[in-house]
Structures are given as structure tokens and as C-alpha cells.
Amino acid sequence: MNTSYKWLKKYVPDLDAAPQEFMDAMTLSGTKTEGYTCLDKDIDKIIIGQITKIEPHPDADKLVVCQVNVGTENVQIVTGADNAFVGAKVPVVLDGGRVAGGHDGSKTEGGIEIKAGKLRGVPSQGMMCSIEELGSTREFYPEAPENGLYIFDEDAEVGADAIEALGLHDTIFEYEITSNRVDCYSILGIAREAAATFGKKFIPPKGECKGNDEKASDYISVRVDDPDLCPRFTARVVKNIKIGPSPKWMQRCLSASGIRPINNIVDITNFVMEEYGQPMHAYDLSTIAGNQIIVRRAKDGDKFTTLDGQERLLDHDVIMICDGEKEVGIGGIMGGENSMITEDVKTVLFEAATFDGTNIRLSSKRIGLRTEASGKFEKGLDPENAEAAINRACELIQELGCGEVVGGIVDVYSKKPEQVRVKLEPEKINALLGTDISKEQMLEYFKPLELEYDEKANELIIPSFRQDLKCTADIAEEVARFYGYDNIPTTLPTGEATTGKLPFYLMVQNLARNVAEFCGFSQGYTYSFESPKVYDKLMIPADSKLRDAIEIMNPLGEDFSIMRTLSVNGMLTSLGTNYGRRNKDVRLYELGNVYIPKELPLKELPDERMKFTLGFYGKGDFFSLKGVCEEFFAKAGLGSRFDYKTDDLKPFLHPGRQADIYLGDVCLGYLGEVHPLVADSYGIGQRAYIAVIDMPNVVANSTFERKFEGIARFPAVTRDLSMVVKKDIRAAEIDNMIRQRGGKDLESVSLFDIYEGDQIAEGYKSMAYSLVFRSKEKTLTDDDISKSMKKILNGLESMGIELRS
Amino acid sequence: MTETIRAKLREILDDAGKKLDSAGDLDALNSIRVNILGKKGRLTEVLKGMKDVAPEDRPAVGQMVNEARASFEKILEERKNAFEKKALEAKLAHEVIDVTLPANSNAMGHSHPNTIALEEVERIFIGMGYEVVEGPEIEYDEYNFEKLNIPANHPAKDEQDTFYINKEIVLRTQTSPCQAREMEKGKLPIRMLAPGRVFRSDEVDATHSPSFHQIEGLVVDKNITFADLKGTLEQFARELFGPNTKTKFRPHHFPFTEPSAEMDVSCFKCGGKGCRFCKGEGWIEILGCGMVHPHVFEMCGIDPDEYKGFAFGVGLERIALLKYEIDDMRLLYENDIRFLSQF
Structure with missing residues (x-):
């Protein structure tokens, strides 16, 4: 989510924080602001000038020499642009100013400084600019000519700040909105948070439009067959449409949000989508058969061509907007080619609906089409907001004079969510946070968030756009955000001691x-x-x-x-x-x-x-x-x-x-x-x-327990055994035999030599063991040892092993 | 008679003294000893002459001879010691080694940086009374999501790019299911640290890996507060990154905690001034945390009115990469010995 600072200020006019300060404070109050871009960071000292005279360059065919009135003086500027004309009002960068890059759209970090100088021998005191040199594109300034100087409207004021006139003294903030704060995917949502964070007044648009004396319901009827998938569908009608460009201020707002201005009707739906976070759709009413809208599921295997010209495969779980005869749009995802508005549109049908978020998310995945609208719907929008948004759109239609709004609204509101109330328990909130905040202070925090307090019931009335607030813990977070996480004390847990350990x-x-x-x-x-x-x-x-x-x-x-x-x-x-x-x-x-x-x-x-x-x-x-x-x-x-x-x-x-x-x-x-x-x-x-x-x-089978067995007090006696063994007899067999027969005084057996080769017959190996005897009770005699040795030797003999002398 | 013997003894001693002085080695000393004290030695001769001494003079003469003998032996011993000392010195001088020659390496192996970081974290929390536990890496959807307040079709499920085995079983995307498993045991209070491997469907690159590690912490007791959470994690940060480390808590959202926060620590490289390491921010994001959501308590059979708790989750690789300034996560799974040997 991005917002333009200028657009925010429309609703919080007193906002005066510098970009870094805004970013830090918003982040600490819970609207994580990841960064910002100042649109004017690479441009400087650019004013509106008017060309008063154009003469050919004496030494260059492709250049002309212009005299330009920049308000305070007349300057001479040499240009290669071929759309210069006498009387044109253009952006002029004067000596020492900066432009953002070249007219080919290439950008230079920090901008390029422009100095007075000579072009092919003729003095030039600055430069007249194209929109690309100002760091933007024709996409966002559709009125700018292709390859040439940007030309201001005739009423532009000579000598005024051109950057301001182009709306580029603005900062775009980028936010990471968490999935619980659906309301903050809108300019108004962010503005409300900003107002609460900085303690400034929040003034949202009125969003009222009665329209004429006719009734929308005479133009259109709406039936919703699957209220589960479409809790609310609102529709209004505008007739006598005059398609044209939208005003500059609206275009600037859309540009700042990265949306390309198209025409007044499309721009209004996009503007309202950004402003309210509520996607809208505009149909050409003349294409709607039977003056009827039906919202129902598609059938498995249905095909539909969306307004981007692509054919889409549908299934039973996709919600469709249909007229009396055919499908006209995929609900919440994209409209159809067959009902899109064209330059010839006379009457427009506006739709603002809400759809089941999960269904939209899954459908959009299956169809393989994710749009700006589906991205918003899948978060699960507030149905109350749909009506506010459609009225706001009609208000703008009237304000901009692009049509006649028909009175009334067609509103199929099948599933109105219940009002949520949460008991206000300041002592529980303080116990959870480890704070001591007064109830009065808490109520102060709630006001700008529009959480109303019902004193009689001691309950907070949760506004419909705050679907995330359901219990005391949620309210505690609201308190914590505005009390300041940093102001909450730091303590260590008390209570029963526990033993830290590794299993x-x-x-x-x-x-x-x-x-x-x-x-x-x-x-x-x-x-x-x-x-x-x-x-x-x-x-x-x-x-x-x-x-x-x-x-x-x-x-x-x-x-x-x-x-x-x-x-x-x-x-x-x-x-x-x-x-x-x-x-x-x-x-x-x-x-x-x-x-x-x-x-x-x-x-x-x-x-x-x-x-x-x-x-x-x-x-x-x-x-x-x-x-x-x-x-x-x-x-x-x-x-x-x-x-x-x-x-x-x-x-x-x-x-x-x-x-x-x-x-x-x-x-x-x-x-x-x-x-x-x-x-x-x-x-x-x-x-x-x-x-x-x-x-x-x-x-x-592991254990770390050990017991001391004492250190031997009696001397050990060592006997070495050298033997010739068949190759296929394994060391472990010999070892086992010696141990079995060595008696309890045999302390250790170790193989110290093994040899094959010279002097040993083929198929045999020579092995030498060292045997250590020791008793725990006495000094062993030769006799004791001989007895054990004899047993061992007999055993080895039984394995066919021959002693070497 | 006595006087004659005295003179003789003096003469023998003087003579022996001179000889000892000029003796060149231990052999020479030995022949002088034989010459004086041997069977036919000069002192022995004197003793043999005792029979000619008047009986009343014998004790005095005997004493004179013994004194002479002791005197000779003393000088002899001194000379012998001097020779031995010299011989040892010569031997040691001969045995000088070049101590700057390279050491014989014992070639011990090295722990993986992940493990070193994990042990550090475990040490800190064990010291605070936490018990280390582990949970399964292949986990029921129920524990990985449902019991953490992430019901079916919750958008957070999408955010986490889960690997599925089937509808009910997943490769756990977080160590948080250990919270639910620990709480379900019903043994309270809880101070738990659960490290382990987790999985998310991210392609391998310098900052992502489809398999990595988290360390989950959980404390449940009667009067746990958000202030306790802050205090505990602040202490942890100071232990891990140094006593001057500052912390910053920012509101955030996790489905299984409320209120939730993310904790930043002041950059331990620049101390908060801003550098390449912290991307000029002065702060580095370290972990997510919050107070256990009452709904999670209910699902795990704990009364949220009686008990409170906090939980946190730290990315182990994140700590290891930061602490050891490793710039590419892929190095952690290649096991190149030239990499491992640096830890």
C-alpha cells in the first residue's frame, strides 16, 4: 500500500510532519511505514515560462532560439524540441537548477545540474523540459506530448513553481499493512490512523449525493442468488454521461498511487477505490439486457472473456455478475469485454459490492487472474463501506459535471454484519499490559479511532470497518499503540521459579x-x-x-x-x-x-x-x-x-x-x-x-551416571600370545574366545600385531595378543595364570588356531 | 706423634685440594677420590697407622682424620656438582629449538554457525529458567494453523507458502505449533524454548531458503504482562548483542498473539548511527512476539481469565547471518569446509 502525502492532507489538513518523522511515528503507532520517496528529490529551480519569440539558430538546422518570459525576466534558451510555439507555457529549469534525467526517460540519481552556457555558439540560460526530464512519464501525464516539451494549460501562471503545478512536491509513503487491518488498504484508513497518531483533525469527504428525482430502481433491478458469496450489492445509475479527461488534481492523485489516468468515469472509480479501499465497476447500461443484474455462480466449464480480451475458464465456485441473458463480469475480479464502457456511453451503471474474501482469493487463484480489485476483495471488505463508496463516486460525478446522477440506490444487503460490542475493562487491559493507564486516557485514545463508548452498558461500539476488534486483548492493543509500546515499562516475570534445562x-x-x-x-x-x-x-x-x-x-x-x-x-x-x-x-x-x-x-x-x-x-x-x-x-x-x-x-x-x-x-x-x-x-x-x-x-541406552570402581592395588601380569589363524576367522571370534575362557582375573585383551605375507602360509594370518591378568584380592601366582592360559589355549586350539613359538 | 699426623693430614688435604682444582672432568675427580679414600688411599693409610698411636691420643687423632675426610668429601662434592651443572647447561644449550616453527595441529572440527548461535540463545534462556523442548517437523495442519488461531482459508495461510503432504499434514511453517503442544500438556507454569527446523516454499537465493530454523519461546503463568515480555526480550537482546544494545518494540499482527509486536535492536555494528549493515536505519529487525491470544489459550485448554502468557519467535539463520556477518544464506547449507572452519 502506497499513499501520497498530498492526498492524505486532503483529509488531515493540519498534518505537518516531515517525511522521516511521519514514517517513524506511523510505524510506532502500528502502521508500519517501510520507506518514502520524495518526488521532487532530483528536480529543483523549475518554473513556468512562456515562449515569446522563436528564431532559427544561425548554425544548426535542428535547433531554435527562444525568448522566454519567466515572470521576473526574459531569458534566451536554445532548444531542439520541435513542439515549441510562441505563447506556449513550459517548464523552464534555470541556471543552477536540476532535472531528473534525459528526455529519453533515463534517470540520474541525484539529478543533473543545468548551467547557463552556449549551444553551437548561441548563449542559452537554461532548458525547457519534457515530462521525462522531470522524472515522470506520459503514462501519468497523458496530456504531455510524445517527444517534446511539456505544455501547461493556458491559465498556468508565468513565473510560478512548475514542480508545484505538476504536483511533484509530494512524498509517496510505502506501508506494510497486516492482514487484520483491511481498513488501512485505503487512503482514508491511513488518514484516520495518521490523524490519531499526530492528534490532528480527520475530515473525510461527505460522500453524499441525492441525485435527480428519478429512481435508480426504474433503470435496474438486482437479484443475488448466492448471498453467502455476495453479502451486499449496491448499484446507482448516471445518465447523460460526458466522457472527457478528469481534472488535473484527480489525475495527480491517481499518478501518485501509480494509476494511469484514462477518462473521468474510469478515473472516478479508481479514485474511489483508492480513497475508500472499495473496488467499483462501471457498466454501459445499454449493454445490460433486461435491465437486470443477477449475481450467481458460474457453471463448471463456462467460458468468459474479461475486458482484457482474455478468455477465462470458470467453475461452479466462481461468482458471476449477469444481466437478463448473459454474464457481464466475474464478481470481484474483472468485468467483461461485452459490457465495458466506451467513448459512446450514454448511461452508466455503477456497482459497489462486497464478496466473500476467501471465495475471491481461491477463484482468482484458480482462474489465474489477480487484479487490483480481487486483491482488495480477498481481504474481506466491510459491506457498510460499499454504500459510502458508491455515493462518493456519484458525488464526484456531480462535482466534476460529467453526468446526471439518478436518484436512489439499488441495494441488496443480504447479510448485514451484527454490530460488535466489547466490554471496556480498563483493569484487565492494565493487567495485560503491565501499565496503569486511566479509563479516561483510554477513552481519549478511542475517539479518533471512532470507537464509540456506550457508558450505560460500559461497552465500546466497534465501527464496521474495524473487523479486527473482537475482545479485550484487541482493545488492549489499541490502548498500547497509542500509549506507545515504548512507554510500557520493562519488568521480568515473577511467580513460581522454574528450572531451566536441556532434556x-x-x-x-x-x-x-x-x-x-x-x-x-x-x-x-x-x-x-x-x-x-x-x-x-x-x-x-x-x-x-x-x-x-x-x-x-x-x-x-x-x-x-x-x-x-x-x-x-x-x-x-x-x-x-x-x-x-x-x-x-x-x-x-x-x-x-x-x-x-x-x-x-x-x-x-x-x-x-x-x-x-x-x-x-x-x-x-x-x-x-x-x-x-x-x-x-x-x-x-x-x-x-x-x-x-x-x-x-x-x-x-x-x-x-x-x-x-x-x-x-x-x-x-x-x-x-x-x-x-x-x-x-x-x-x-x-x-x-x-x-x-x-x-x-x-x-x-545412554547414561551419564558413573561409579568409581577403585584403583587396582595388586600387580598385573602380562602374557603375550602369538598365533597363526585362518584368514576367514574374525578378530572378534578370537577376542570372544579369550574373554570367555580367561576367567574373572583377565583384565584386558588387546591385539597388538597382525601380519600376512612372508613366512605365513597362504590363507593364514599371524596375530599377536597381549593379555593382562590382575586380581582384585591378591597378587596372582604363576600357577593362577597358567590355569587360565591353559583354558584359553584349549579354546583357541578348538578353533584350529596354532600358537607360534 | 699427634702433631706429625696433623701435619700429614694437612699436607694430604692441600695436595688433594690442588688436584681437585685442576681436575678437568668427572673421571679425574673419581681418580682423586680413589687416591685419597680408596683401599690404598692416602687417608686410608693414615687410618691404618692408628695402631701406632698411643691409646690416649686415639680419640683426638680419630677425630682429626674424620674431619679431614669430611672436608675432602665436601670439596669433592662441590666440584662434582659444578661439573654436573656445566654438563646439564651444555646439554640444554644443545637442545635449543626454533619455537617459531609451525604447531602440530590437533585439527578439531567446528560447530556450524547456526548451532553456535542456537547454543548462545539457549544458554541465555536456560539461565532464565526455560526448558528446551522440540516438536515434530512434519506437523498436523491443526497444530501449525488451527490451534494458532489461523483457521482454514485464513489469508495468513497463503502468506506462509506452506508445503503440504496432504490436506491434514504439512511441513511446519513455524515453530509456533510447539506452543500449542506444550500448553496441551497441561503442566503450568510454562517457560519453554523450542528451536527447530521449519519450511516455506521460497526459492533458494542469498536471503531465502525453503528450509530454515526458528526458536520459539513461550511463558505462561498467572500474572504475565506485556511489560514482562518487553523486559525479558530486552535482557535477551543485551545478552546476545552486547550490554549497550537498545530495543524498540513496534506494533504488528500475528493471529496467535494479541497485542503483537516486532522487536528491533540498535545496530550492533554502528551502535545505531546507521551503516551499510543496518541499511542506514540504525535498527535491525530481530523477532516477532506478543501476548498469547485468549482464543489460543481456550483451544489449548487453558483458562484465559486465570492465565496470561507471552510468546516470541526468532529466526535462527537471521541471528547467525547478522552475528557472523555472513552475506549469503546459501553458504549455510553448502558445508564447504573453508566456510565451516571460520567458526
Whole structure:
């Protein structure tokens, strides 16, 4: 929403705030003003001059030398314009003045300074201007000639300020109006707020027009078949129409609002639309068959040509304005080509109606046509305003003498909204705001807002244009706005103390972050939605459950169309980005959800599972990643004993270098080397590793509780075991065997060497373990140890393992 | 006899002293020690001669010999210490390193700027007694809109460019549904902070992302006022942006709060004078807030006559971008290590 300051001042004449002051104060009272443009910022020292003499230029065919009376003196100006004539009154910029840009419409920030000088040897003391040089266009000044000097009307005063005469000493303010303040999508609405903000008088137009002794109802009848969609329809008739240009003051107002002046009838409907925020429509009454208007729904599949010449496809939910035979307009959106007014119009039918906002919004979306009018209607307009607006339009018709207004109004007001009253409870308002404002003070704030106070009932009567005021909290906001948000004190909540805390699972997440970062991994964030093509990229089979992803109905595109069921695509994409940018040794982690539907299509909310995903390329291997995982598990209180299973292979990982991590029968996640084909399709040119840890399963088994177990007081005895093992026997099997048989004094088992090659038979590997024994009760004897060792050796032998001497 | 021994001892000591003075290393010291105190050493010889001393003189002579021995050992020890000290000095001098050589990096990873900003905000509010909670990212329309006083066909629904899964389920457009979920639990009073991911149908560019993060705050208690809202958020702003930060509250509209406001903070770059950073305004818009709408209370089963509350919502990315002067939102989701390493 934009308004011209001049236009506002028509209704708040005492307004005298400077632009910045206006903007700040309006913003603080609730009409957020986002900025302003001074129309005269780039033009200066331009007055109305009259050409008194024109002579050819001695040295240039295309130039002429003019003598110009600028009121106080006569000056000589050389011009190339070909529409100069003796007696013409034109804008003249004198020495030291500024114009906004070139006559081709190009603009220069800050303007261009004009200096007296010589043109082809002939002195010229200034410049005569086109409308473009003044920073505007023929669109807004239709009377300006194409390519030439702007010519003022004959009654223009020589020597007067041309900028003023063109209405350019004005400032346009731009507002962000919130959806609850429908009334502020109008000049009058903003003017009312401005008057209240600055404590000035608000003088709205009378908007009264009785018209002649005839009756509009003799010209037209109106029937509304769907009052739900059209709560009010008002119509008035104007005959003996004299089409012509509208007066300059009206054109200036429309220009300032960015609306192109067309002719008096169209301009009046546009002017009233801006002024009252109520769109209007003008029909040529001679095109309305049967002198009858019917408001009804369209039929599915109907077609209609709007006045922009486009054919539109309609449906049952579109509200149509029809005459006795045919449709003449899409209600609230756009009129039809078949009833538009032309230069030959004799009698005009004005319409000011209100439509159901939601219906207009949805219809306009479906039809694919959003107009100035639909933009206003979709906010849900005040039906009371329709009558005020149509009367105002007739008032202007009379004032401007462009027709004879027929008396009376045809008004089908099917759904008059009930008057809203809100109890005035100053103590509740103060309790909500934390203030101590008197009732009298509050009533002062309400007056300029036109909230009437019924003292007897102790109720505020809410005007129909303030549909947003329904309860005490709403009234409290009105009080707060004018008391000033800044004047409300600042306190801290009192009452029962609460403990600030992070829930346990978030503490485990923070631990994950700490461990990852200590191990050199940096945190990434990736999107939750991705492309279904990701599954092919990850070589996931067509029948995999992982492909059962939740689809977004209205995605931004296929690349963002499903909710991820896997976190690896985001990680691999990020690694690929880094690799492509030649970043070395990149380690990343992410904590983000995957979304697993319980059933598709989705009936209830899916399982959102937090995944702790680690990925890297460069320094390190499978076992360094395994170390990071185990470090995290240990810190999370999961102990140090995990099973690594390889029976559920992930297709996107190296088939021989991956494992699921189990704690008992709980799967904590998986890790592995990225399959070379997958790494390749993500543009990662070296071995990459990835681990995906399921946080809910980790959290369920986590604990931060620890108990001191004492420090061993008796000496430890170490025994080393060196053995030759068949290649297909896994370390975990040996480890388990040693632990099972080592007895309670076996404190630790660690593999310190593994070797294949020379001196070891093909198909075998050499492994060396260090076993530490220690008792909590005594110093162990050789005898004690030998017993345990014997058991261990027997066990290993049963696995076909041979000791090396 | 006694005198002879005394003279002899003096001679031995003088001689030993001279030798010790001229000894060049620890080996030389050792051979002098053997020469004096060894089995055939000169002092040992003197002791062996004790048998020739008259018994009545023996205690005095014995004492003389012991004193001589102690005296010798003392000098010997001093010389030894001097040599050891010199040797250590030589060793240390030899071990000088160039301390300006580069450090061995520990290569720790880095938190994402979003997370750093979030932890900062959480720290402030946890300190004020708020509990951190989370809600689902895929949410019922009912919680995302209806219970927040945004009924079907409300224009605000359009404004928020919602991603739909189906008619009833959406990708939440705000963290505000956490308010309704928390209130429905029925545990009062409430001081809640709910951070999380939200989604809106905006094309990716330098200032927009279809997925970003908000932090929702909610306080419900018996006597909460708009003044409490102002005081709390003012304190938050000072903690986050520095003690000299000023705040400005402007009226605004949100369907689920009434009265509603937006809060600006004085530009922490220029202190409010106006700069490129705040686009010359001196103020930067930070968050939206307001008093919980009585209708929202009713829908969540709380009596609006008994309880009052305030709520606020902060854009996490907005804070991170401002605080760390990041000029392009896309950087936050690319995960380029050269970007992440700067935090």
C-alpha cells in the first residue's frame, strides 16, 4: 500500500510532519511505514515560462532560439524540441537548477545540474523540459506530448513553481499493512490512523449525493442468488454521461498511487477505490439486457472473456455478475469485454459490492487472474463501506459535471454484519499490559479511532470497518499503540521459579557434537527434502522399503520433492562439493532427521529419527571412523563391547568394508567405505567413509551416571600370545574366545600385531595378543595364570588356531 | 706423634685440594677420590697407622682424620656438582629449538554457525529458567494453523507458502505449533524454548531458503504482562548483542498473539548511527512476539481469565547471518569446509 502525502492532507489538513518523522511515528503507532520517496528529490529551480519569440539558430538546422518570459525576466534558451510555439507555457529549469534525467526517460540519481552556457555558439540560460526530464512519464501525464516539451494549460501562471503545478512536491509513503487491518488498504484508513497518531483533525469527504428525482430502481433491478458469496450489492445509475479527461488534481492523485489516468468515469472509480479501499465497476447500461443484474455462480466449464480480451475458464465456485441473458463480469475480479464502457456511453451503471474474501482469493487463484480489485476483495471488505463508496463516486460525478446522477440506490444487503460490542475493562487491559493507564486516557485514545463508548452498558461500539476488534486483548492493543509500546515499562516475570534445562536426549546430541568435533569433524546442515532420483544414485533396489518416502504435494521442484528416509545423500553431496573445490582431508558430521512413514499415504505423523551422520575422505580409514563411533558410545555410557555384523549389506557401501553396529540386539547404526561407484557419482575422487548412527537407539541406552570402581592395588601380569589363524576367522571370534575362557582375573585383551605375507602360509594370518591378568584380592601366582592360559589355549586350539613359538 | 699426623693430614688435604682444582672432568675427580679414600688411599693409610698411636691420643687423632675426610668429601662434592651443572647447561644449550616453527595441529572440527548461535540463545534462556523442548517437523495442519488461531482459508495461510503432504499434514511453517503442544500438556507454569527446523516454499537465493530454523519461546503463568515480555526480550537482546544494545518494540499482527509486536535492536555494528549493515536505519529487525491470544489459550485448554502468557519467535539463520556477518544464506547449507572452519 502506497499513499501520497498530498492526498492524505486532503483529509488531515493540519498534518505537518516531515517525511522521516511521519514514517517513524506511523510505524510506532502500528502502521508500519517501510520507506518514502520524495518526488521532487532530483528536480529543483523549475518554473513556468512562456515562449515569446522563436528564431532559427544561425548554425544548426535542428535547433531554435527562444525568448522566454519567466515572470521576473526574459531569458534566451536554445532548444531542439520541435513542439515549441510562441505563447506556449513550459517548464523552464534555470541556471543552477536540476532535472531528473534525459528526455529519453533515463534517470540520474541525484539529478543533473543545468548551467547557463552556449549551444553551437548561441548563449542559452537554461532548458525547457519534457515530462521525462522531470522524472515522470506520459503514462501519468497523458496530456504531455510524445517527444517534446511539456505544455501547461493556458491559465498556468508565468513565473510560478512548475514542480508545484505538476504536483511533484509530494512524498509517496510505502506501508506494510497486516492482514487484520483491511481498513488501512485505503487512503482514508491511513488518514484516520495518521490523524490519531499526530492528534490532528480527520475530515473525510461527505460522500453524499441525492441525485435527480428519478429512481435508480426504474433503470435496474438486482437479484443475488448466492448471498453467502455476495453479502451486499449496491448499484446507482448516471445518465447523460460526458466522457472527457478528469481534472488535473484527480489525475495527480491517481499518478501518485501509480494509476494511469484514462477518462473521468474510469478515473472516478479508481479514485474511489483508492480513497475508500472499495473496488467499483462501471457498466454501459445499454449493454445490460433486461435491465437486470443477477449475481450467481458460474457453471463448471463456462467460458468468459474479461475486458482484457482474455478468455477465462470458470467453475461452479466462481461468482458471476449477469444481466437478463448473459454474464457481464466475474464478481470481484474483472468485468467483461461485452459490457465495458466506451467513448459512446450514454448511461452508466455503477456497482459497489462486497464478496466473500476467501471465495475471491481461491477463484482468482484458480482462474489465474489477480487484479487490483480481487486483491482488495480477498481481504474481506466491510459491506457498510460499499454504500459510502458508491455515493462518493456519484458525488464526484456531480462535482466534476460529467453526468446526471439518478436518484436512489439499488441495494441488496443480504447479510448485514451484527454490530460488535466489547466490554471496556480498563483493569484487565492494565493487567495485560503491565501499565496503569486511566479509563479516561483510554477513552481519549478511542475517539479518533471512532470507537464509540456506550457508558450505560460500559461497552465500546466497534465501527464496521474495524473487523479486527473482537475482545479485550484487541482493545488492549489499541490502548498500547497509542500509549506507545515504548512507554510500557520493562519488568521480568515473577511467580513460581522454574528450572531451566536441556532434556536428556539433547544432552546426548551435544555429546555427539563434542566427540565429532574433537575428532576433527565439522558440522554441516543439509536439506530434509531431496529428489527421488537419490535412490538410484545410491544404488538402492527398486523394492527397498527405503524408497517409501513421504511426498510433498507442492514441492519447489523434483529435487525437493520427497522427505528423506536416509541421511547419506546430504552427506555425500557435501563431501562431493568439498572435493570438487579441491578441499583436502574433509571431515563432516550432521545431526538431522530422516522421516519414516508408518504407512503411505500418510495418515498420522511419521517417525522422525535423528541421525548422527559422519563422513570423510582423506586421512584415515574404516578403523579410524570406527574409533570415533566407539569413542562416542563410550562417552554416552554404552560401554566398549559392540558386535559388528555384516549380514545386512548397504548397496551404497563397499560390500567388503561395512558393518552394522550392535549393542546386544539393538542396532546403533552402520559404517563403511562408500562404494566406489557411488563415490564417483557424487564426484568424490578418493576413498570416502561414512557412518550413520541412530540417535534414538543410542539415547535409549545412554547414561551419564558413573561409579568409581577403585584403583587396582595388586600387580598385573602380562602374557603375550602369538598365533597363526585362518584368514576367514574374525578378530572378534578370537577376542570372544579369550574373554570367555580367561576367567574373572583377565583384565584386558588387546591385539597388538597382525601380519600376512612372508613366512605365513597362504590363507593364514599371524596375530599377536597381549593379555593382562590382575586380581582384585591378591597378587596372582604363576600357577593362577597358567590355569587360565591353559583354558584359553584349549579354546583357541578348538578353533584350529596354532600358537607360534 | 699427634702433631706429625696433623701435619700429614694437612699436607694430604692441600695436595688433594690442588688436584681437585685442576681436575678437568668427572673421571679425574673419581681418580682423586680413589687416591685419597680408596683401599690404598692416602687417608686410608693414615687410618691404618692408628695402631701406632698411643691409646690416649686415639680419640683426638680419630677425630682429626674424620674431619679431614669430611672436608675432602665436601670439596669433592662441590666440584662434582659444578661439573654436573656445566654438563646439564651444555646439554640444554644443545637442545635449543626454533619455537617459531609451525604447531602440530590437533585439527578439531567446528560447530556450524547456526548451532553456535542456537547454543548462545539457549544458554541465555536456560539461565532464565526455560526448558528446551522440540516438536515434530512434519506437523498436523491443526497444530501449525488451527490451534494458532489461523483457521482454514485464513489469508495468513497463503502468506506462509506452506508445503503440504496432504490436506491434514504439512511441513511446519513455524515453530509456533510447539506452543500449542506444550500448553496441551497441561503442566503450568510454562517457560519453554523450542528451536527447530521449519519450511516455506521460497526459492533458494542469498536471503531465502525453503528450509530454515526458528526458536520459539513461550511463558505462561498467572500474572504475565506485556511489560514482562518487553523486559525479558530486552535482557535477551543485551545478552546476545552486547550490554549497550537498545530495543524498540513496534506494533504488528500475528493471529496467535494479541497485542503483537516486532522487536528491533540498535545496530550492533554502528551502535545505531546507521551503516551499510543496518541499511542506514540504525535498527535491525530481530523477532516477532506478543501476548498469547485468549482464543489460543481456550483451544489449548487453558483458562484465559486465570492465565496470561507471552510468546516470541526468532529466526535462527537471521541471528547467525547478522552475528557472523555472513552475506549469503546459501553458504549455510553448502558445508564447504573453508566456510565451516571460520567458526
